[in-house]
Amino acid sequence: MPTTPDDIVNEALDEIGVEEIGDIHEGSRAANVARRNYDPMLRAMHAAAPWNFARRQRQIDMRGDASGEYHTNRSVPQPWAYMYEWPNDCVHARWVLGLDAYALDASGAPLNAMPAWNRPAPFIVTDAPLPNNIESDWSQTEGHNPESTKVIATNQLGAMLVYTGLVMYPDAWDAGFRRAFVAALAARLAIPCIEDKAQARAMRSDQLQIAREALIEARVRDGNEGWTMTDHTPDWIRARTAHGWWGGWHAHGSGWSNYPFVEDAGGVY
16 A cells, blocks of 8 residues: 555654554644644645655746746846746745756757757746736745746746656655655654653654654755766856855755754765
């Protein structure tokens, strides 16, 4: 049988010695706390490391062009040239891949079926006044709400985004992610669900340590297995990394979200 969120919650409860639930909607204290925390923690854990199982890549949809050549909307955050819509399954933007010279169609997409995506391009993640239909499923869509839309601003035309996509199905997670998420959820459940608060704090500390170690391991392992540049490091990357300054935008990668219990992993990402 497929693993369900109920199963993951019960794994977390097992870790802290609390009786299992029958269903995340059953109304018990443990089920209510788990239901409130499961989704936001799942998204945060996805964004905290370069999990290879969640890596996705796609050409993103243009939503603005400061020049007006490829899009009628010219309201692009300065000093950037183009604005692209945040993919609705994206929880973390890793890279915007750029191209050397190539031909584009009228929408800014490459005409060449196999363009050479071989260099990183600087970008920022920001918000734009692009409303979404109130009747749509915006509440279930990453980066979209009735009043605005999360966007990526860059100078790269025909941008390709490498990102972490939300994987809802536990059987599709890798073992390290599952261990980290179960431990993080167990830590969140400990204080509300264990009556002895001294014991609860000890349990929480133990589970946080497990989650922290799993995340640091994933940041190193999956980063080493991931995409690397094959050409020279551009001057604009060398200049900023040498001085430890990112200028408010992302050079060749966007870093990783600081999950509340995660310590700096030695500047690896």
